[in-house]
Each structure stands twice: as C-alpha cells, then as structure tokens.
Amino acid sequence: MTFRECLKAGERELAAAGVPEAALDAWYLLEHVTELNRAHYFLRQNEEIPAGQEEAYRALIRRRADRVPLQHLTGETEFMGLPFAVDARVLIPRQDTEKLVELVLDWAQARETLPHVADGKTSGERSQRVLDRAQKEEAPLRALDLCTGSGCIAVSLAQLGHFVSVVGADLSEEALTVARENGRRNGCENLTFRQSDLFQAFAGERFEVITANPPYIPTAEIGRLMPEVRDHDPRMALDGRKDGLYFYRRLAAESPEHLIPGGRIFWEIGWNQGEDVRRMLTEAGFTSVEIFSDDAGLDRVITGEWKCLTD
Numbered sequence: 001m002t003f004r005e006c007l008k009a010g011e012r013e014l015a016a017a018g019v020p021e022a023a024l025d026a027w028y029l030l031e032h033v034t035e036l037n038r039a040h041y042f043l044r045q046n047e048e049i050p051a052g053q054e055e056a057y058r059a060l061i062r063r064r065a066d067r068v069p070l071q072h073l074t075g076e077t078e079f080m081g082l083p084f085a086v087d088a089r090v091l092i093p094r095q096d097t098e099k100l101v102e103l104v105l106d107w108a109q110a111r112e113t114l115p116h117v118a119d120g121k122t123s124g125e126r127s128q129r130v131l132d133r134a135q136k137e138e139a140p141l142r143a144l145d146l147c148t149g150s151g152c153i154a155v156s157l158a159q160l161g162h163f164v165s166v167v168g169a170d171l172s173e174e175a176l177t178v179a180r181e182n183g184r185r186n187g188c189e190n191l192t193f194r195q196s197d198l199f200q201a202f203a204g205e206r207f208e209v210i211t212a213n214p215p216y217i218p219t220a221e222i223g224r225l226m227p228e229v230r231d232h233d234p235r236m237a238l239d240g241r242k243d244g245l246y247f248y249r250r251l252a253a254e255s256p257e258h259l260i261p262g263g264r265i266f267w268e269i270g271w272n273q274g275e276d277v278r279r280m281l282t283e284a285g286f287t288s289v290e291i292f293s294d295d296a297g298l299d300r301v302i303t304g305e306w307k308c309l310t311d
Helices: 003-016 022-034 038-044 051-065 070-074 095-111 123-137 152-160 173-185 219-224 246-258 274-284
Strands: 076-079 082-085 141-146 163-170 191-195 207-212 259-268 286-293 299-306
Touching: 003 022, 003 038, 003 051, 022 038, 022 051, 022 070, 051 070, 070 076, 076 095, 082 152, 082 173, 095 141, 095 152, 095 207, 095 259, 095 299, 141 152, 152 163, 152 173, 152 191, 152 207, 163 173, 173 191, 207 246, 246 259, 246 274, 274 286, 274 299
Parallel strands: 141 163, 141 207, 163 191, 207 259
Antiparallel strands: 076 082, 259 299, 286 299
C-alpha cells in the first residue's frame, strides 16, 4: 500500500464512523506516524509505506474511529502557539479558551509599564528580565489560575505575559502532573503548581489577577456531549453540578479575599451563563463586569474588577 492509498483508506474509515473533519484527522495521524510534512508527502505519496508505519497508522485510525480524541492519540496539541502534552487526565485545551488568555495579556500590558517579553530571548532571559524590571518598578504582577488542568492558561500567562509569578492550582494531582510537564516543556521559570480545592491552599495570599476555567456543564447535559468529550475528558473537569454554576458561586464568594484592590478576575463561562455569573459578581462587590464573546458570537469570558467595599 502506498502512502496515498493508506491516507485515503484512513479518510474513508473515519468518515464512515462519523468523525468530524475525517480527512484532516486522517492526515494528522499519518503525519504523526510517518513524520512526513505535506511537501515530503507529495513527493513520496506513490511510494510504498513501510509495513510498521502502516500497521501503526491503521491502529490509530481504528482508535480515532472509536472517537478517541485526536490529541490523545498524538499526545500533544497547540495552544497560544505553544506546545502542550495532553492525555485522558486533563481537558484538551481548546481554541475558545485563547480568548481568555488574550484578554488577560491585553489587560496586563495596559496596566503595567513592563516591556513586552516575547522578544526572541530564551525563556530564562525573559523571566529574569521580567523579574528585574518588576522589582525595579515595585509593581509585580502575580496571577493565580484555578482549575488549571493541563496548565494551558497558566503556562501561556507565564510565557507570554508580564507576570513576575504565576501559580496554577487544581484539585486533581493527576492533572497537575501533566501541567508540571507542560511548564517544563515550555521553559517557564516563573510558574509553580499546587494541589488545591479552589482557594483552600492560598490562605492569606492575594493576587493581581485570578483566572479560571472551572467545570460548568450541568450534570444532566454531560451525556449529550460529543463522544470525544463525554467518554474521554475527565468527568470532574466537566461537571458543574445541577445548574452548571456551582463553582462560579464559590469563586464569586471567595475571590475577594485573594485579590488586591484593583485586581481582576477572568473566567471562562458557558454560552448561556453570562448574566447569571454577572449577577453573582455584582452582588459580591465586583465592578466593571464585562462579558466577551468567542469567534462564534457566544458568551465565553467574564471579567470584573475588585475594589475594597470601603473605598
């Protein structure tokens, strides 16, 4: 069987199984197994594929046809242009969540006088530059990322932002194992992780920004999700209890104790949860509460500023 014949057979099998974007997934799996880029594939498409590669490819195609996520099969994905390891212990980072990171980075850049650190220097040089300048300005930015999962938000903020320190926290020690690996993979020296049930491990600590992508799917709706999510993502990272708002109630009530005056929260929300979470934040004393949409026009991120009630 040639490379081309193998690819076409993979496309047909995935399409017959109802896999979305079957042709694209078939290509990614072939690329993963053979390490051929598009240019080399077209040069060699009529050559016979080595038997071992064909066997490995067909095995992955069968698993993808069973709706195992593509990223679990390749073991990696990209988020904010950075590489992340992923498996069944964590939610797969999704493009929609990049909106949250972009908003935090814009806010941090506007708030601080620190120069942009993505300047081609090594991660160590960038981290030291941020530390030195932050200490000089005496206005370091510290971020806490709750429900960190794979660490995609925390790593992105540590690598791309103006933060002297970023802490990622999750209740799942299995998820934290993946997150720590992603921190190492991306060379983040201003990043640490802790096991914590939301703020449980942060008594007395305050931050300039708190991010979160908590579980927000109502329990009854989980069974209606796509098989890739329903059957392969960790349930505890999906289940937002009866109405999907359980963790937002806790976050809204507990965040003020862990924000400096003028600090902000940035949380991912479900498409129909914006007004409910806005009300929680307003009642908790947050101001300048805004809801931002994703590329599909659906509510995706909510942000608000904390000011002491005595101000």
